[in-house]
Each structure stands twice: as C-alpha cells, then as structure tokens.
Amino acid sequence: xxxxxxxxxxxxxxxxxxxxxxxxxxxxxxxxxxxxxxxxxxxxxxxxxxxxxxxxxxxxxxxxxxxxxxxxxxxxxxxxxxxxxxxxxxxxxxxxxxxxxxxxxxxxxxxxxxxxxxxxxxxxxxxxxxxxxxxxxxxxxxxxxxxxxxxxxxxxxxxxxx
Ligand code: SF4
Numbered sequence: 001x002x003x004x005x006x007x008x009x010x011x012x013x014x015x016x017x018x019x020x021x022x023x024x025x026x027x028x029x030x031x032x033x034x035x036x037x038x039x040x041x042x043x044x045x046x047x048x049x050x051x052x053x054x055x056x057x058x059x060x061x062x063x064x065x066x067x068x069x070x071x072x073x074x075x076x077x078x079x080x081x082x083x084x085x086x087x088x089x090x091x092x093x094x095x096x097x098x099x100x101x102x103x104x105x106x107x108x109x110x111x112x113x114x115x116x117x118x119x120x121x122x123x124x125x126x127x128x129x130x131x132x133x134x135x136x137x138x139x140x141x142x143x144x145x146x147x148x149x150x151x152x153x154x155x156x157x158x159x160x161x162x
Pocket of ligand 1: 032033039099
C-alpha cells in the first residue's frame, strides 16, 4: 500500500501560509541546507507511515486549508501526488514548501506533475546568510512565494499576493 512517512500533523498553524491551516510534515530531505530548522526531518524513514486516506481523515476532521512541509515533500512527489489531488478535490487550498527552486521543478517531469494540484509553492533552499526574521511565511530572502496556477497560465513566475 502507498504510504507516506509523516513526521507530524499540526492543525491550526498560522506560520505556514495565511489563515489557520493544517500543516503536514513529510519526512525526508536531501538538500542539507546549512542552518536547517529541522535536520531531524532529513531521514526518509522517520515519522510514521500513513495512507492518503488516513491523512485525509485528519485534514477533514480539522477542516482547515492545508500546507505540505517537512522535510521536503517534493523529494517524494509521486507519493504526494494522490494526497495533493485529494486535498484539492475536497476544496482546500494547498501550499507546499520545498527546497527545490521553481526553475528546477519546471525542468523535472517528475516534480512538475504535481503542479496542477498546488496553489502556492514557497521555493528554494534555506540560505543562512539570507535569513530574515521579518519575512512572512519564509525563512530566507531567496525563497519566493509563488502563485502556481497563475505562473503556469502566464508561463512566467508570478509572486503570490497574500
Ligand atoms: S529544504 Fe528545508 S528541510 Fe530540507 S535541508 Fe533545507 S531547510 Fe532543511
């Protein structure tokens, strides 16, 4: 059965996008950013295995919009895809944090498959030298908050206004 290693599910978060959201912390990341907020999340085997149905049960119970974070959910884009579809089919907005840049995602067939199901991507590695605590919803100033659907339609990067 297709399971996703989940580190944590936090309902009612306010730091991973606008409003109250359910944040899903997906295990696993290979970007190894210096100063990463959570190096324990790099291990793909940490956390507990959950099916899409089990995760959806938690999401609908809380009924908040959703953010995928980690770790970096896009290292397992094909596993995450059915979850992203289910979240959107239920009518929630979906934000996704990833260490991959927008340009890297577009270049990759594997990664870009998930884009139709995501509203907003916060992209790029965390760069310690560019850390700025005044930034909302991102850790370093190289990271961008991207309106995915507008960017796909216009074929150029569109920053999300929140
Ligand atoms: S992408 Fe995020 S989780 Fe991965 S190493 Fe960088 S800061 Fe840490």
